[in-house]
Amino acid sequence: MSDSPPPTTSVQVMSRMFALLEVLASEGQAVSLKVASERTGLHPSTAHRILNDLASGGLVERSGPGHYRLGMRLLALGNLVRSRLDVRDQAARHMQELHRLSGHVVSLFVRQDDEAVCVERTVAERHGIQLARTDGLRAPLTRSAVGKILLLDESGLLLQALCQLQADSLDSLQRELSAIRALGIALHHDALGVGQHMAAAPVRNDQGSIIASLTLSWQGGDLRSEWIEALKAAAQHVSAAMGWPSVE
16 A cells, blocks of 8 residues: 555645745745745644755755745755756747748857857748757957847946957947847848848846847848847747746
């Protein structure tokens, strides 16, 4: 005869455990057993038992008599998850969807020294929109939409050094970056070839740092407003997948 708890009981315990963790996560300081019990609607003895079990696993720490806070084990687990996140993998589905919506190529650029390097592009094939990994396409940071996106959070000293390297105007670049921050995207006409246009939006990691530039490229014609919103949304979805809170 099995001593395993019924499935419904296990689910109930897990639900209560998550509820307690949410209460601890919502506070910047230790939470008393009384507050945790009231917030979750659990009997104090039930909350106490579950919190002690969580403390045994390192997910919760005791902070003085009857007080609890999130444990360091959660930090270790979070770092493990973060280390496994690959922006290419997280961006793949959203890049394909944006290509289907617009009918144009979607690319993912990352920074490498003083250049923006394309690491992924969408390709239309018989069986749908596929992704092609490439390290061949490069663009200068200070002179391209994709590069300027990657410079949005950089300091003035670094921008000055890049402008000196490229013989560009620092004042002009800073004005452009301010405009891009306000608009949420960067636009570049005649980019990467005559008649080639590009729009780019930032992708952030869990710390809010810009780690990639998601771009939409098209030949001739105007950029439709729905494509702009779709590009922004796609970049936000990828950022959320990388751990950055989504913007409602």
